[in-house]
Amino acid sequence: MSTTTTVNPLDGAKAVDRAPDKVRGAHRRWWLKPRFVISGAIVLLMIVMAAFPQLFTGFGPGPTENCDILKSNQPPSAEHLFGIDIQGCDYYTNVIYGARASILVGIVVSAIAFGIAALVGALAGYFGGWVDAVISRICDMAFGLPFILAAIVVLQLFGERNVWTVIFALALFSWPGGVRFMRSSVLEVRNREYVQAARLLGAGNGRILRKHIVPNAITPLLVLQTLGVGGMISAEAGLTFIGIGLTPPAVSWGLQLAAAREYIDAAPHLLMFPAIFLTITVLGFVLFGEAMRDEFDPKGK
């Protein structure tokens, strides 16, 4: 149909030369760009908060300590910046500690999904044929099941649901989307000039996959999964919200939001603070993903 399908050996050679090298394509001092600094700071802050919440609460009492049921549900004050929750506990402490579950679920699930999708998707897209057929059918099974339905049914198998149970259920059904995605990226890349050139030059399948296919096809997946961190954090909140995610005594933004829903008028602060933290976190991760993508794009500028 048009020139796009024509293989120009010269172009290919040039591409082979350039494509795999990430570092050279990156902006020097990329880490000083404002969008990277801002989003990176948010992500870092949230990760530190998740790992060491004590840093933010002045090594004071934990989320369920030092509560007074008689003070249930108080608006923010000088003493309690975020007010007091239904159980009479300091809400600031609770929201800070809530970061751990959300961040952990978001990152671990996305990382698992990313890993599986990158590997399996590349295999399916590159080799095609029966490999593709088998992988695609398995993906269809996992992907065709409505996510919420499958997650609910799986989560119900566990009497007690902690962060790892939720991660398990979310990870179980969140990779097939990435596989399909990776597969179609690979399909697009594998006929590119530089790949064909590499093949002509006698590179093996493993090498082509490693050096040409994956690096060139993985960015959309990376972006998808970075968006996915936010998505998974939301999914955890959503599952918890409908009562099948984390269960107390776990502390998470999802649980806080679920509890706050009933008090949406009487105590809007209960909804507001975890919602703000959740939004900022999602925003941070997505912007970070975008910034990373722009800097490390393998396809050159």
Add this chain to the structure above:
Amino acid sequence: MLGYTVRRILQMIPVLLGATFIIYALTFLMPGDPISALTGERPLPEATVAQIRQAYHLDDPFIIQYGNYILGVFRGDFGIDFFGRPVLDLILERLPATFALAMTAWVLKLFVGLIIGVYGGLRRGQAGDHFALVFTVLFMGVPGFVIALGAQTYFGVHLGWVDPAGIRAGWPMAFILPALVMALEAAAGLARLTRTSLVDVLRAEYLRTAKAKGLSPKRIIWGHALRNAMIPVVTYLGLSLAGMLGGAVIIEAIFNIPGIGGLMVSSINNKEGTIVVGIATLLVLVYLVFNLLVDLTYGLIDPRVRI
């Protein structure tokens, strides 16, 4: 093409079997007894329990139960619930509302997501691009139910533009608000994807070739870039429609839309396995059909993808 389509349809069979098997097995493993759910917390007399178990073959081995079920499905018989109503009726009764909601949301998402995505992709790095990014991500970041409850209260109660709950007003008035909320939540993903894909394509070698050959920028963008950028987008769009059919549990609950989501949750809670599996089977089928359509569409927009 015809051969390919037939082959794909045949491929659906193992997928359907596999998926229903998985969900059937999971439902089977779920704690809780459907019979005890039948009567709330009042224990039924043992005798009655025994008789019901027999009538519904609940004492058969798992694999026999599944086998009987799947044979029924191929005959179009999805079984009956514990109140004697055919499961297929229960599902079909609720399908129109879910379908109307999902389609409306999907179309809205398509518009919002594509416009923002293409705009961002063409103006990469400019202020408008950054603004579009933050806008879509904000909707993605704020918990969906917060937006839903806010929209319901503001447009439904304060302004009174639409009924805040229920579908008595019919399409489109009853669906426009929940669909918009769903669309805005989902638009971020589509917009980011479109933008990313477009940026990728715009930087690809073949476009340089096209440029070098002297094609006009307009022709390059509309003729080549968008077309190629749409490949991953079409995958996403096709599959997200299937996903939306089963994914609107919270929105359905908040706006009181009697759809599949609510039926799904309540039947899981009551451990009504036949309904759960029935819904799963139907949604998997819908997904497979969309999947096929997506792959067929590939061939139309990208001739390099051989099918």
Add this chain to the structure above:
Amino acid sequence: MKQSRKLALVAGAASLMLAATACSGSGSQAASGNGSDIATLSFMTSEPKSIVPQKDPGSQIGMALCANLMEVNVESQELEPLAAKSVSSDDAKVWDIELQDGWTFHDGTPVTANSFADAWNATATGANAWQGNGTFVSFAGYDELNPLDGSTAKATELSGVKVVDDTHLTVTLKAPNRDFPAILSTNPTCPMPESAFDDEAAYDEAPVSNGPYKFVSWDHNQQVVMEKWDGFKGAAGFSGGAQQLVGKIYTSIDPAYTDMTAGNLDMIRNVPATMVDKAKSQLGEESLFEVKIGSKQQTLQIPAYVDELSSKALRDAVSMSIDREAIATSLLKGHAQPSDSLVPPALDSYVEGSCDACTFDPEKAKKILADDGGFDGTLVIESNSASDQQLVQAIAKQIQDNLGISVQMKPMLGTELSERRNSQKLEGAAFGLWGWSYKSSDQYLSQYETGGDGNLATAYSNPKVDKLLQAARAEMDDAKSAELFKQAEAIIIKDLPAIPLFIPTDYGLQSKCAVLNDVQGDLQYYRAGYGC
């Protein structure tokens, strides 16, 4: 278990909707189908599993459709004969029932003794698996209809039910029960016309009964419409003010509430405490209806078969470590009373403060526990994840903090919890909500009778208690019976098989046009008056 019925009711609260035009206040939203001027009230309900009274004992729609033999009169708040002329017995075991003359079903066919007997036989037949089945456990002949081994029943009729003539039947119970007239006021004892048995499927979709409201239409997942039946011969106290009743179907109470704030709904029952204050500010004080009689009780059930919790001192200590007053005023915002007995105060067997261990005393609690050798296990509290999670959390926290023992919450699906209760697989205490189907001490205390209704939860068994309860049921004199129930409660509370927690206040919400009523602590939508 009554519990379930109440819970089912909560979920299925029906809504009264005012068809707009009649009520100027909400006129703009009138909408519902018929643009006429009839007085319409709408109520919140969930999509009914069935609207046949025998198949859903808690159905508000069933209540409106059916006129029972006995019924509570809203005006007198007393149980009075309705479809019956009289229900009487000398020994509380054999009961004579005489029907009103000339009563008919909505379709004009006469209501006869057979209409009741046939319906009861069908409901009591285990193989039919109608939810009302359990109501007939106390009838002679029930066991023959429900063989324990799951085999096919040899009988098809309750041997205890004898039709004497068209307007006269007798019922023989397995054991004397003074509450029999009250049982006759519940959904499962409704009559059914012959046509119901000719085409069951059709009857399920469009039941014909004999109550103050007759069935008009059921638009699945949308609404159930009923209208006042002009052939109803009962007194005004047995009916309601609306010409048309519309059960609007909601998936949960939140959208129903929102719809009410938008003027699209008239009545909601079982309003959670969290919604009460919101409603007060958004809908106004007059929208709140407080049910004066507390018919429900929350307890912490301690199963007898959980060895870890078999120490009476431990149960006492746990009970004393819960500051009920503090939770009631703060977390529950005063929408509940601390409970200090195994029955609610509204029952005549209630003795104030019968539960010694229900007084908050953390010091004493710690001491008792220490003297008993302490507790180094984990107290598991199982609960229904769909309700009262904040409350359970607060209770768990109090026990943990005040007693210094480890407490673990275990929320789960209602179906799983009830299975674990019924199959005696609880691993620790269970948070329970109980309510009466009709106002009677027996409805509460039989939970602690061997094999009684709800006994599976605690598996408490005490021959002395069993004997006292049997005697109390057989005693026709109110005062003497209450005295026997009191004696039984005094024994049970000493053993503390369940720790009394709260008597929650029941609320309903009403629009300007609806005037809610309750009958002995139960808010029934169809009894509402029309105030526009």
